[in-house]
Amino acid sequence: MMALIARDLRLIARAPGDWLMALAFFAMVVAIAPLALGPEPELLRRISAGMVWIGALLSLLLTMDRLMRADHQSGMIDLVVAQQGSLIGYLVAKCVTALVSTLLPLIICSPVLGIMLGLPVWPEAGLLSLSLLLGAPGLTGLGVMGAALTLGARRGAVLLVLILLPLTIPLVIFATSGLDAALTGLDPWPHFKLLAGLSLGLGVTAPLAALGALKLAIEE
Amino acid sequence: MAAGFWTSLARPRVFARVTRWMLPLLLTAGGGLLVAGIWQAFIVSPPDYQQGETVRIMYIHVPAATISMGLYVSMAIAAAVSLIWRHMLADLFCRAAALPGAVLTLICLVTGSLWGLPTWGTWWVWDARLTSVLILFFLYLGYIGLADAFDRPERGEQAGAILLLVGVINIPVIRFSVDWWNSIHQPASIIRKGGISIDPSMLIPLGLMFGAVACLAGALILIRMEAEILRRRIAAREARLAQMGEA
Secondary structure (H helix, E strand, O other): OHHHHHHHHHHHHHOOHHHHHHHHHHHHHHHHHHHHHOOOHHHHHHHHHHHHHHHHHHHHHHHHOOOOHHHHHHOHHHHHHHHHOOOHHHHHHHHHHHHHHHHHHHHHHHHHHHHHOOOOHHHHHHHHHHHHHHHHHHHHHHHHHHHHHOOOOOOHHHHHHHHHHHHHHHHHHHHHHHHHHHHOOOOOHHHHHHHHHHHHHHHHHHHHHHHHHHHHHHHO | OHHHHHHHHOOHHHHHHHHHHHHHHHHHHHHHHHHHHHHHHHHHOOOEOOOEHHHHHHHHHHHHHHHHHHHHHHHHHHHHHHHHHOOHHHHHHHHHHHHHHHHHHHHHHHHHHHHHHHHHOOOOOOOHHHHHHHHHHHHHHHHHHHHOOOOOHHHHHHHHHHHHHHHOOHHHHHHHHHHHOOOOOOOOOOEEOOEEOOOHHHHHHHHHHHHHHHHHHHHHHHHHHHHHHHHHHHHHHHHHHHHHHHO
């Protein structure tokens, strides 16, 4: 498993185009908001957290499509099964890869985009980053599950977004209502605790579904 | 005996035999109930003392809502059956029920909107009940997309079954959304703790329409299952013929 993680991290380091592209996509989605809705500061501050979350979700879901495709096509997943007899280690490695290659850059860059939309630097922009961090286990789990379900599918990328966006809605609701509370001077923590609980629950259960889906994918 | 009957239904040949008399039965019952229900709903039942004539939207909205949720639950059960025992008919049921379920959810959303404008003063609000039903609609679409996305239909069905099981978490959220959160939508008001709380003059058309939608949805699903079985048989025969041609 450690070898798999190390291999994936090396691949990420050597081909930075993939995750840089995801980051650029994220920035573009967020940057379209002031252009489409008008540069009124009060409005932008109200929608900033939501826009950053939407951008992060779309960027994450679009990159998840590629997470296992190369491994599937090259027969590497079959090799892992033949060697280790189980896919659990492989899935854990993929979760770590998704977390490091896609979510981590998003978490780091989100305060900058929040501030560009008029979010106060402290604590709100920090809380925005924190909300993505709290949502990360759930988002990773769901993303890996979606990637496994759509492995080898026609129109896989679009399909992945279609099946995963409805499932991520609860995370989005708790994260943005927490940030909303913070912006209006209320306590964001009740919302963030619910977000963390839900996210951890999904982070544990969704990879189990991913395991089942991956077994289906390699049967062919 | 009961268990024996239900498991024997799972055999394709028995299924075909049962469908042969079940389908006309469901169609006649559904058609009769629909005529009686529409007559009751539009002519016999009184207008509401508050809502006036708009209350008649209920007679399509409530059956569509309940049955769209019921279909999702039955699809999730069939998905579990299919994942545990790999049974072909369970997969066929999910595939056949997905589109009627999605359409019923859409009917529920549209009639709800049309009902919302005169009674709530708005087409749509983003509250828990309406949003969770909208998610149900997207879950149906996601299943349909996933089930159709693979060259081998079985692979799509098995992947879809996993998705159905994950999405079933939405059903209790829909059911209890009106109790857990402050919603513009009224809480359950047909059967409450103290028994039935709706006047018979409205309960009868509602029951008739409920039966009609259930029977017609069942008939539609049976027709779609049969069509899919026939399509696969044709595909298998074509493959066999092609092989014979090569040899």
